[in-house]
Amino acid sequence: MNPPPVLGMILKGYPRISETFISNEILLLEALGLHIHIISMRQPRETFSHSSIRQIQASVDYLPETLLSSSLLTLLSCNLQLATRHPKPYAAALQAALRRFQRTRKSATFKHLFQAGYLVNKILPGSGITHFHAHFAHSPTSVAFYASLLSGIPFSFTAHAKDIYTSHPEQLREKIRHAKFIVTCTEYNRRYLAGLTDGPKPSIYRIYHGIDTRLFSGWPENNHPTPPYRILTVSRLTAKKGLSTVFKALGILRDRGISFRHTLIGDGDDRESLWRLVQELHLEHMTQWPGTQPHEAVIQQFRNADVFVLGCEIAANGDRDGIPNVCVESMAMGVPVAATSISAIPELIENNKTGLLVEPGNPAALADAMLRLLTDRDLREHIIPAAALRVREKFDNRRLIQALAELYRTALYAKGN
Numbered sequence: 001m002n003p004p005p006v007l008g009m010i011l012k013g014y015p016r017i018s019e020t021f022i023s024n025e026i027l028l029l030e031a032l033g034l035h036i037h038i039i040s041m042r043q044p045r046e047t048f049s050h051s052s053i054r055q056i057q058a059s060v061d062y063l064p065e066t067l068l069s070s071s072l073l074t075l076l077s078c079n080l081q082l083a084t085r086h087p088k089p090y091a092a093a094l095q096a097a098l099r100r101f102q103r104t105r106k107s108a109t110f111k112h113l114f115q116a117g118y119l120v121n122k123i124l125p126g127s128g129i130t131h132f133h134a135h136f137a138h139s140p141t142s143v144a145f146y147a148s149l150l151s152g153i154p155f156s157f158t159a160h161a162k163d164i165y166t167s168h169p170e171q172l173r174e175k176i177r178h179a180k181f182i183v184t185c186t187e188y189n190r191r192y193l194a195g196l197t198d199g200p201k202p203s204i205y206r207i208y209h210g211i212d213t214r215l216f217s218g219w220p221e222n223n224h225p226t227p228p229y230r231i232l233t234v235s236r237l238t239a240k241k242g243l244s245t246v247f248k249a250l251g252i253l254r255d256r257g258i259s260f261r262h263t264l265i266g267d268g269d270d271r272e273s274l275w276r277l278v279q280e281l282h283l284e285h286m287t288q289w290p291g292t293q294p295h296e297a298v299i300q301q302f303r304n305a306d307v308f309v310l311g312c313e314i315a316a317n318g319d320r321d322g323i324p325n326v327c328v329e330s331m332a333m334g335v336p337v338a339a340t341s342i343s344a345i346p347e348l349i350e351n352n353k354t355g356l357l358v359e360p361g362n363p364a365a366l367a368d369a370m371l372r373l374l375t376d377r378d379l380r381e382h383i384i385p386a387a388a389l390r391v392r393e394k395f396d397n398r399r400l401i402q403a404l405a406e407l408y409r410t411a412l413y414a415k416g417n
Contacts, residue, residue, distance in 0.1 A: 005412040006035045008129035009145075010140045011118075013042035014060060015053045017292055021325055022135050022211040026056055028401040034365060034408055037127055039063065039119060041140060052295075061123045063115045063143070079117035082150065090117075093149040100142075104168055112139060116146030124151060131155070131180070131411040137163040140176050154180040157409060158265070161343075162240070164189055165318040169196060176202050176303045181412055183404065185209050186322040186344030205264065207404050209325060210397030216332040218303060222281040223334075223384065225306035226260035229374050232324040233297060233307035237268030242311025244277055248363035249311070251281040253371065262287040263301060307373045309338045313360035314343065323348050328395050331355065331387035336368035338378060347396070352379075354387040 007029075018066050036058040043062055054224055058149040064071035083090040124147075131145055132155035132223035134140035141163075144155040156179050162170070164184075173196050176182060181203040184190050190206040231250070235241040243264070243295040250262055264287060278284050290297075302308075314320045320343045327328055327348060339345055349355035356373060358365035372379055 003128055004035050005130040006037050007126035007408055008037050008124075008127065008132045008147075008153075009037055009058075009410060010132060010134040011041065012136055012140050013045060014038055015041035015044055017294075019135075020295070021211075023053055023056065024212060024397060025209075026058060027052055027403065029405055029408065030057055030399060032401065032405045034412075035128070037061070037123075037129055037145075039114065039123060039410070041143065042067065050124060051270055054350070061119075063118055065109075070233075070249075073109075075114040078121040078227055079114050081123045082117050085151050086150070089150050089152070093117075095133075095188060096148065096149060100171060100174070103170055107183070108139065109142070112142040113146045116143045116150055118151045119143065119147050120129055124153075129153065131408070131414075133157065133411075135410065136160055137172060137175065138167055141179075142211075145175055145178060146405070148178065154414070156180045156182065156407075156413065158183040158185070159189060159193060161189075161322045162184060162319040163182060164192065165320055171361045172196060173198065176204075181205065181407060183207055183407065184322075186347055187348050188344035188347065189322060191399055205407065209328075210324065210395045210400040211325060211328050211332060211391070212398070213332055213392055213396045214327045216299065218333050224377055225374060229258070229260040230303055230304055230306045231262045231332075231370065232254055232265075232308050233262070233310060234265045234301070234308075235324075236266050237270040239270065239273055239315040240321055241310060242360055243274055244271070245311035245340075245361055245363050245366060247274070247277050247281055247283060247287075249370065250283055250287070251311070251364035252363055252367040254281075254283065254286065258371065258374075260286065263305075264289045265291070265293050265298060265301060267292045290416050298329075302330060303312040305330075305335045307338060307370055308335045309366065309370055310340070311360065311366055312340050312342055320347070327355075328391055332391040332395075334384050334388060336372055336373045336383050336387065338367045340366075340368060348390070349387075350390075353383070355383060371412070376385060385407070 002295035023063055038058045038060040040062050042065055057134040061110050064074050099108050101109040132144045132153055135158055137159040141157040148155040163222040174195055183205050185208055187206050194205050240346055312321045322344045330337050337355040339357055342360050351357040356369040358369050
């Protein structure tokens with residue numbers, strides 16, 4: 001009896017604390033009987049991971065990360081062996097890399113080619129992989145693209161947010177043309193990707209990430225909160241999250257005499273600049289920053305919160321969120337959300353029905369939205385159950401995974417694999 005085909009899943013890093021939607025996806029796919037081999041471009045960067053990681057059965061291989069010292073020698077050796085054995089496919093991949101380098105002049109183009117050569121020469125033999133799938137349209141899909149050219153094995157990819165809107169359009173267009181199919185997590189993204197194509201329309205599927213509604217469930221202990229109000233934000237500390245708007249809105253609430261405690265869970269490159277803003281606004285005694293936390297701690301914070309706030313915006317480099325999973329989690333936990341009306345967030349939050357939306361970059365409007373959600377009892381009694389119902393109906397990952405698993409099964413068992 002032939003062994004089952006294996007899905008080679010190419011990731012930027014594994015495990016990553018900020019990408020639990022990927023580990024949740026892998027766990028659910030395994031429960032549906034799919035066999036997965038994880039190929040990570042980076043070693044883990046965090047010192048801990050969510051408990052769900054320990055349940056994943058997939059084997060994991062790590063690609064050499066840099067073009068320096070011993071890594072370069074390893075990469076060159078594998079690529080030379082591959083080029084000697086299969087000169088035509090390697091010439092085609094090298095030609096593609098040169099073409100892509102001419103567009104961007106980024107040396108990472110050749111690193112991704114060499115990593116793909118390492119993958120095909122060192123990891124692929126005996127692995128049972130019959131299809132590659134990459135998470136994120138930038139570097140993981142570049143590796144998948146080259147690995148496909150080198151091996152003849154088809155590839156697909158999932159496009160998320162930053163990887164779409166900060167990618168060179170022609171680089172992305174080329175990947176779309178060559179991919180077997182593309183998955184993306186919002187309708188907003190799907191329309192953008194479809195608009196990039198200049199030939200036959202590719203197969204682009206919108207499948208929301210969703211969350212584990214069994215894990216994120218419950219109800220606030222007190223549906224009619226009293227001061228000091230408990231305000232929660234869970235976010236990476238990056239420009240697209242609009243945290244400066246959040247803190248300015250908190251400053252407005254403080255100036256109006258509203259008593260509150262704000263908790264920010266997460267970390268990121270903008271930590272120092274945001275803390276300076278907190279000090280300028282004299283909010284340092286009203287906000288706490290516990291840093292990145294595991295699921296269990298985040299869930300406890302949701303249980304204690306009266307309102308969740310996020311100020312997403314489009315960053316200067318075009319980066320933006322799709323649907324922040326933390327908003328979905330908050331709604332499932334019975335914590336009303338005040339957020340902004342950019343990108344795909346309105347696909348989750350319907351203003352005045354399942355949450356409150358304001359224009360990005362408007363601290364006064366965000367302060368008003370938070371205050372309404374904290375003090376308007378009728379609004380809370382309407383929004384909280386409607387938001388939880390919206391999540392259960394449209395964002396339950398156990399339902400959504402079925403469509404994704406069917407795409408993978410079709411690719412894995414395609415004729416010729």
